Amino acid sequence: MSSQQSESFVQAIQLGKQVTTSEGTLNILDDINFSIDSGTSVAVLGASGSGKTTLLGLLAGLDLPTTGKVLIAGQDISELDEDGRALLRAEVIGFVFQNFQLLNGLTALENVMLPLELAAAPHPAKTASDLLARVGLGERLHHYPNQLSGGEQQRCAIGRAFAAQPQLLFADEPTGNLDQKTGQRIIDLLFEFNREQGATLIMATHDEQLASRCDLQLHMEAGKLI
Numbered sequence: 345m346s347s348q349q350s351e352s353f354v355q356a357i358q359l360g361k362q363v364t365t366s367e368g369t370l371n372i373l374d375d376i377n378f379s380i381d382s383g384t385s386v387a388v389l390g391a392s393g394s395g396k397t398t399l400l401g402l403l404a405g406l407d408l409p410t411t412g413k414v415l416i417a418g419q420d421i422s423e424l425d426e427d428g429r430a431l432l433r434a435e436v437i438g439f440v441f442q443n444f445q446l447l448n449g450l451t452a453l454e455n456v457m458l459p460l461e462l463a464a465a466p467h468p469a470k471t472a473s474d475l476l477a478r479v480g481l482g483e484r485l486h487h488y489p490n491q492l493s494g495g496e497q498q499r500c501a502i503g504r505a506f507a508a509q510p511q512l513l514f515a516d517e518p519t520g521n522l523d524q525k526t527g528q529r530i531i532d533l534l535f536e537f538n539r540e541q542g543a544t545l546i547m548a549t550h551d552e553q554l555a556s557r558c559d560l561q562l563h564m565e566a567g568k569l570i
Contacts, residue, residue, distance in 0.1 A: 352379035352380060352381060352415075353380060353381060353382035353383075353384075353416070353417055353511075353512070353544055354379070354380040354403060354414075354415070354416055354512065354544060354546070355378070355379045355380075355414070355415040356376045356377060356378050356379075356399075356402075356403065356412065356413075356414055357377060357412050357413050357414075357415065358375055358376075358377060358411060358412035358413075359373060359375070359376040359377070359399075359402060359409050359411070359412035359413070359414065360373055360374055360375060360376070360409060360410050360411035360412050361373040361395075361398055361402060361407070361409055361410050361567075362410045362411075371567050372395055372398050372567050373395045373398055373399060373402070373409075373567045373568075374567045374568050375412075375568070376399065376412070376568075376569050377569070378562060378569065380544060380546070380560065381544075382511070382542070382544055383542050383543070383544055384544055384545075384559045384560055385535070385538055385544075385545040385547075385557070385558040385559045385560070386544075386545065386546045386547065386558055386559065386560045386561070386562060387547050387549055387554065387555035387558040387560070387561045387562070388400070388546065388547065388548045388549070388562045388564060389549060389550065389552070389555050389561055389562065389563045389564065390548075390550065390563060390564030390565060391550060391565075392550070394564040394565055394566060394567070395564050395566075395567040395568075396516075396517075396548035396549075396564055397516055397517075397548055399548070399564070400514050400516055400546065400548050402414055403416075403514065403546065404433065404437055404439055404514050405421045405424070405429035405432060405433060405437070406433075406439075408422055409422065416432065416436065416437075416512065417436070417511075419432070434459065434462055434463060434508070435463070435508075436510060436511050436512055437510050437511075437512050437513070437514065438504075438505035438506060438507075438508070438510035438512070438513040438514070438543075439505060439513070439514045439515075439516075440498070440501050440502055440505045440513070440514070440515040440516070440518050440534070441501065441516055442516050442517040442518065442520045442521060443521065444489070444494075444497040444498055444500075444501045445501065446489040446497055446500060446501060446504075447489075448488065448489050448490060449488075450488070451485065451486045451487060451488055452476055452481055452484050452485055452486070452487055452488075452489075452492065452496075452500045453469065453472050453473060453476065453485040453486060455489070455500055455501075455504050456472035456475055456476055456500065456503045456504045456507050457469060457471075457472040457507075458504070459504060459507050459508045460472060460507050460508060463508050465507075465508065471507065472503070472507060473485060475503040475506065475507055476500065476503050478503070479499040479500070479502055479503045479533055480499060480529075481496060481499055481500060481503070484496060484500075494521050494522055494526070495522050495523075495526035495529070495530070498518065498519075498521075498522060498526075498530050499529075499530065499533065502518075502530065502533050502534065502537070506537045506541065506543075509541055509543075510541075510543055511543055511544065512543060512544045512546070513534075513537075513538070513543050513544070513545050513546070514546050514547075514548075515534060515545070515546070515547040515548070516547075516548045517548055517549060517550070518530055518531070518534060518547060518549075519531060519549075519551065519554070531554055531557070534547070535557065545558075
């Protein structure tokens with residue numbers, strides 16, 4: 345964790361998220377502050393309901409904070425409109441969801457090609473094919489998500505997340521739906537890509553063993569950083 349703002353790639357400054365319910369205002373996140381240097385691997389730890397997923401969503405610009413701000417490479421992402429945040433995600437950010445979020449109407453190859461095509465990258469089919477071979481799905485290119493196991497879907501999701509070589513990768517409970525052996529392979533892949541591409545990796549997890557492999561651990565409890 346860096347105290348020098350100029351060196352920090354991701355910053356949360358007095359970050360808060362509240363929602364209004366029939367029973368009043370609910371504090372989901374309260375006064376979150378931290379900074380993360382480029383290339384760092386970070387585990388966000390906490391029990392279910394502690395605010396981990398909400399925090400990742402705010403850091404990725406998938407949602408906007410009620411108070412405070414998120415800076416990525418010095419840019420306050422809340423100052424961007426929805427299209428601007430979408431462009432930032434396309435150019436800088438990758439996201440691996442717990443429930444995979446693959447597009448059911450597309451094959452594994454087409455799912456991984458999608459961010460490459462959106463970015464107008466050269467040779468998207470070859471790049472996607474190479475990535476799927478790398479994650480052990482070279483024989484499954486033309487299978488649809490419902491023809492893949494949970495572990496295969498997550499490996500496809502990792503290939504898609506790294507396809508555009510993001511500078512910042514988020515993973516929300518990336519092993520939450522997987523058995524231990526498959527989960528270990530998924531984590532190894534995440535760290536391999538993290539090292540090779542020099543990406544900043546931020547993972548929400550309740551797995552202490554996984555967290556111990558990260559450079560930095562952030563512990564959440566009831567919406568607060570402890």
